[in-house]
Amino acid sequence: MVTEAELEATTRDVGRRLAGGLRPWPWRLRWWDERLMAWVMGHESLRLQAFRFVDVLPMLEHPAAVADHLGEYLDEVAKPPWPIGGVRSLLRHGPGPLQRLMARQARWAASWMARRFIAGAEHDQVMAAVTRLRKKGLAFSLDLLGEVVLGAEEADAYLQRYQDLAEELATGMAAWDEEPLLDSDSHGPMPRLSLSVKLSSLSGRFRPIDPEGTTVDVLSRLRPLLRSAREAGAQVYVDMENYAVKDLVLHIVRTVLMEDEFRNWGDVGVALQAYLSEADDDLDGLLEWVQKRGTPIWIRLVKGAYWDFETITARARGWPIPVYQQKWQ
Numbered sequence: 001m002v003t004e005a006e007l008e009a010t011t012r013d014v015g016r017r018l019a020g021g022l023r024p025w026p027w028r029l030r031w032w033d034e035r036l037m038a039w040v041m042g043h044e045s046l047r048l049q050a051f052r053f054v055d056v057l058p059m060l061e062h063p064a065a066v067a068d069h070l071g072e073y074l075d076e077v078a079k080p081p082w083p084i085g086g087v088r089s090l091l092r093h094g095p096g097p098l099q100r101l102m103a104r105q106a107r108w109a110a111s112w113m114a115r116r117f118i119a120g121a122e123h124d125q126v127m128a129a130v131t132r133l134r135k136k137g138l139a140f141s142l143d144l145l146g147e148v149v150l151g152a153e154e155a156d157a158y159l160q161r162y163q164d165l166a167e168e169l170a171t172g173m174a175a176w177d178e179e180p181l182l183d184s185d186s187h188g189p190m191p192r193l194s195l196s197v198k199l200s201s202l203s204g205r206f207r208p209i210d211p212e213g214t215t216v217d218v219l220s221r222l223r224p225l226l227r228s229a230r231e232a233g234a235q236v237y238v239d240m241e242n243y244a245v246k247d248l249v250l251h252i253v254r255t256v257l258m259e260d261e262f263r264n265w266g267d268v269g270v271a272l273q274a275y276l277s278e279a280d281d282d283l284d285g286l287l288e289w290v291q292k293r294g295t296p297i298w299i300r301l302v303k304g305a306y307w308d309f310e311t312i313t314a315r316a317r318g319w320p321i322p323v324y325q326q327k328w329q
Contacts, residue, residue, distance in 0.1 A: 033116065043081060049073040054110050063103035067091050070106050118145065123168050130169075131176075139182050141194035141237055141300075142169075144201070151204040158201045159221045163228040169193050170232035191267050193234040197225065198241055199249055208248045215252050222256055226268065235267040237298065242306050243276065243322045250282065254289055257297065269298025275307055275323045 002010075025031055040050050053073045060066045071091035074084055090098060119129035119142065126142065133140050144162065149155045173192040184190055200206040202221040207214055229236045238253050240246060253270050256262055270286070272279050283299070290297055307323050314321040 033113065037113070039081075043077075045076075045078040046081065046084065049077050053106075057107065057110055063100040066103035066106055067099040070103070123165070126165075127169060127172050130173075134176065134179065134182065137179075137181065139194070141196045141235075143196035143198070143239065149201055149204050155202050155204055155221055159225055162195065162197065162225050166193065166195060166228050166232040166234045170234055174233075191233055191235040193232065194237065195229060195234055196237040196239050196271075197222075198239045199252055200241055200245065206245065206248075208245055211248055211251060214248060215255060218252055219256055222252070223261070226256070226262060226265075230265060230267070235269070235298070237268075237300055238270045240271040240273050240302070240304075243310050246273075246276070246278075246282075250286070258293060263293060264295050266295050266297065269300060271300040271302050273304030274301055275304035277322060277324055 041047055050073075053070055056069060057066070060069060068091075071088060074080070074088045074091070077084055080088075087102070091102060119126045130140050130142070142165070144158065144165070149158060170193050176192065182190075183192060199218050199222065202225070203214060203217040205214065205217060226236060238249060240249060250270070257265075257268060262268070272282055272286075276282075286297075286299065304323065310323045311321055311325070313319075
């Protein structure tokens with residue numbers, strides 16, 4: 001019998017070997033990307049202003065506007081690292097050609113970083129990106145950006161985009177050569193196409209205060225999406241969102257997957273965020289529920305992407321902080 005200490009040692013060994021195989025080298029652009037990202041992420045004030053700038057950048061059409069906004073956001077960086085002061089000075093007082101050059105560089109840098117996370121704007125671009133991943137022996141899951149919807153028309157359009165994506169990509173992926181490591185597991189064949197969806201994108205009134213009304217509205221679009229994915233032979237993951245809607249997301253997932261139409265379908269899953277102190281209890285609850293369902297589902301364990309938001313919101317409102325405050329936890 002394997003002891004806990006032996007299991008821990010084996011886990012750490014596997015982690016080291018995986019990390020060693022993924023580590024880029026200094027002569028690769030990704031090496032510099034990661035160091036630049038780590039530098040920005042390591043400075044809280046700079047990180048906030050960088051995200052604010054990137055958020056508004058698509059709306060800025062002229063280099064002067066880009067330079068002005070970049071300068072304004074950098075002016076708000078508290079205790080700026082040494083390069084930032086020089087950049088701010090050039091943006092305020094530098095000659096026009098230099099400001100335009102810096103504006104173009106800022107837009108290029110934002111676009112370059114986005115390409116690490118965005119497969120493409122068109123289906124052929126997405127297909128090319130995932131084909132490259134597959135050649136590297138990597139699996140993937142795709143979601144559509146711009147998921148915030150304000151009304152039924154936007155939610156319907158979002159559903160239609162997912163249905164089109166499932167149909168077009170699944171057809172192209174069917175022509176891929178067989179890759180046993182990616183295309184099957186101990187239970188048999190696995191879908192080549194995996195889609196991730198945020199339930200808030202399927203309703204213009206996604207409100208925890210009205211769980212039943214929200215559930216009805218979401219299911220009116222989630223059911224057709226699941227049907228389309230199943231018909232295309234695709235897998236669907238329900239993404240987790242901020243803490244306020246966690247229980248609502250899990251309620252909707254359990255509701256639809258207990259319906260007769262979907263109860264026997266196993267190519268579906270949900271994400272759980274490991275930084276939530278309730279994650280263990282949520283996992284236990286899903287294990288108990290899936291035994292009643294009779295068909296397993298997939299669980300994607302992720303770190304979680306809303307740590308700053310959850311911490312700041314809870315502190316501002318005097319609520320218990322729902323996320324672990326130390327990363328090792």
